[in-house]
Amino acid sequence: MELHIRLEGRKGLTEQLYQQLRAGIESGHLAAGTQLPPTRLLAEQLGVSRKTVAEAYSRLTYDNLLSGKVGRGTFIAPRLPVQHNANENVPLAAAESLERWHQRATVLGRRALDAPSRYDFVGGASSKAQFPYDHWRSCLQYALRRSQRHTDRQFSPQGLPELREAIAHHIAYARGVHCTGADVLVCNGAQQALDLIARVLVEPGSKVAMEDPGYPPARQLFLALGAQLQSVPVDGQGLCVEQIADGTRLIYVTPSHQFPLGMPMSEARRQALLARAAELGALVIEDDYDCEFRYQGPAAEALQRLDRHGLVAYVGTFSKTLLPELRLGYAVLPPAVMQAACVAKHLTDWHSPSLQQWALARFIGEGHLNRHIRRCHEVYSARRERILARLDGDLAPWFSAVPASAGFHLSALARPGLDVEQLINLARKVEVGLYSLAPFFSEAPVQPGLLLGFGAIELLDIDPALDRVADTLQSLS
Structure with missing residues (x-):
């Protein structure tokens, strides 16, 4: 790494080097964890004595801005983020506009921040294994x-x-x-x-x-x-x-x-x-x-x-x-x-x-796209049939599938009396990711139910996952 350092004259070289390195560290131009050149190499690049560089490094180390690692070299030390006093911030004239954008966040965007469950019925996600x-x-x-x-x-x-x-x-x-x-x-x-x-x-x-x-x-x-x-x-x-x-x-x-x-x-x-x-x-x-x-x-x-x-x-x-x-x-x-x-x-x-x-x-x-679609069609079809079989079988007392003939998710409406949100929370505890239909409704009366994506869950995982859901439903009953 070659540092952008400019030394003027032949006096106060250690101080000049110290100040420029310190300014680079404090401004963030020299990021935490960055390795600095060895003292001999930097001295050769700057045309100064090795002692000048060593003294500058020593002062920065004393200031807790550098840390030396035996056998590895000298690194920029981690630093705590600068804490700004909220009372000193000037309110932006566009604060109301920014607040309106904060309100535009969607359930799908927030969902991306959640850690995936072991068995995840997330919608809109395709199978990477088939790509x-x-x-x-x-x-x-x-x-x-x-x-x-x-x-x-x-x-x-x-x-x-x-x-x-x-x-x-x-x-x-x-x-x-x-x-x-x-x-x-x-x-x-x-x-x-x-x-x-x-x-x-x-x-x-x-x-x-x-x-x-x-x-x-x-x-x-x-x-x-x-x-x-x-x-x-x-x-x-x-x-x-x-x-x-x-x-x-x-x-x-x-x-x-x-x-x-x-x-x-x-x-x-x-x-x-x-x-x-x-x-x-x-x-x-x-x-x-x-x-x-x-x-x-x-x-x-x-x-x-x-x-x-x-x-x-x-x-x-x-x-x-x-x-x-x-x-x-x-x-x-x-x-x-x-x-x-x-x-x-x-x-x-x-x-x-x-x-x-x-x-x-x-x-x-x-022709790779059409061949990929044909391969995925077979995979998704088998997953869809398995979920439908369970919804028509042991899960039928709690859910009914909405007729759908395309895509790689399907919806299941909850029977009266089932608390879908409670089911989702309990399923998360047994490593099953379920997703409610409720966030997709705006003014129409909410139809309680689940959106079951089958693009990202493997066929062999569907029954173990739905077994856990069935057990959870039995406990709720």
Whole structure:
């Protein structure tokens, strides 16, 4: 390590060195645990005597700023954080704005801070054991070679053309989405797609409608932008379209696999939603978050394919299909929205990481994505069937499953009299992670129950976990 030290003149060299090192330590530029150069090496670099450096080190050690470790060297000593007097802080003029953002925290964000249980039915998490790491590594190496040959430093905020074309072909095949690469905007996950769409359409006071229960990060995003949010109830056919208020300009739905309950939106309700959107001139966000995995019956067409008026924005993600760490998603946008969304994307982060885009385009083009989905489909299907068998069997006195044919979570509604929150707390004590449906409700009456994710729990762990849940339920009874 070469320190940035500047000594002037030939007098007071020890003091100069001492003061500069001390300033670097106290400012944090020299972090705790950093190893300093040996006295001989630093003396040679600075052109001073070794005694000068040794004396400076000695004084800093006496001040408890350095610590010597026999046989290893001299290190910056750990320091307690500086304690600021709260009475001296100047209140920020934007304090109220900051407080509003504090209130936007979601249950999903807080859940990420919890330590996972041994048996965890967390929703939205996929199985890393199924991911083809070797194929992905090969695609990343290809991306590095592409980057080495790429001379243009400018990249489109809309995304690399080869990835947009690959996405368009994939979702046309898998979900029946009608689009070309020109209609696709590559984003950092589905959440950024929601943010970009809402940012260009929603102003303070704008009416936005979404399902209740629904996806908390979407709800909090719309509220953060100042939307007048309407929580529209759902029934067995999906969103209750007739309750969407006049003046609504944005409608958020999960029609293929309602989040969190799981039932699909009926064909009649889809047509009614599109008719209501056309009547209002409202854009519909179709969040198709995990519907590549379908287990029974014919796959329902994407709502976007039924759209005849350019009013549906189709949003998808690879974070659930592949890996959460990937953080790549996409939006298929109507022409009226695309240009504004690209401007917003450019102002936000210029573009999504090009290396990962090249790698993902290669991954899709070589067929790895479809093969991965087929492998995961078999795995998730077996896990789903096992959970359903237990819900229809020994757990039936306490729960009933909500009919769902897609995704990698399902919901189970609690029978009357069961205290779901107490069950969750007791299950945590026997190393089983269960999750309540209650946080997903906003204004609609809460339906007590559980969201049971099966993407991250192994098949052989399901019965031992549910045995513990059954024992806990028996004790509650």
